[in-house]
Amino acid sequence: MKFEPRNRYLLIERTPRESNSFIALPDDYQKVEKYEKVRIISISPDVKPPIGPGQQVVVLSHMIEEVDFGEGGVYLVLENHIVGILKE
Numbered sequence: 001m002k003f004e005p006r007n008r009y010l011l012i013e014r015t016p017r018e019s020n021s022f023i024a025l026p027d028d029y030q031k032v033e034k035y036e037k038v039r040i041i042s043i044s045p046d047v048k049p050p051i052g053p054g055q056q057v058v059v060l061s062h063m064i065e066e067v068d069f070g071e072g073g074v075y076l077v078l079e080n081h082i083v084g085i086l087k088e
Contacts (some may be wrong), residue, residue, distance in 0.1 A: 012038040036061035056086040
């Protein structure tokens with residue numbers, strides 16, 4: 001099933017973080033970062049350029065929403081929670 005975002009939402013892919021810790025932590029431990037780099041998969045028709053699929057952006061990590069409707073979860077974030085666009 002294909003998910004198409006609406007109402008200025010962006011469908012995103014989270015980038016896994018590498019852990020460089022030498023301290024043994026539980027497997028389910030997650031350090032909460034204020035910002036997160038994500039890749040945009042698709043956008044709502046309401047979203048205006050210069051934001052588009054394939055771009056990497058920085059978002060407020062606590063504003064990422066996980067939606068699970070029984071067939072695996074997707075990650076969404078509103079357009080106005082993007083703090084910057086990453087360019088080469």
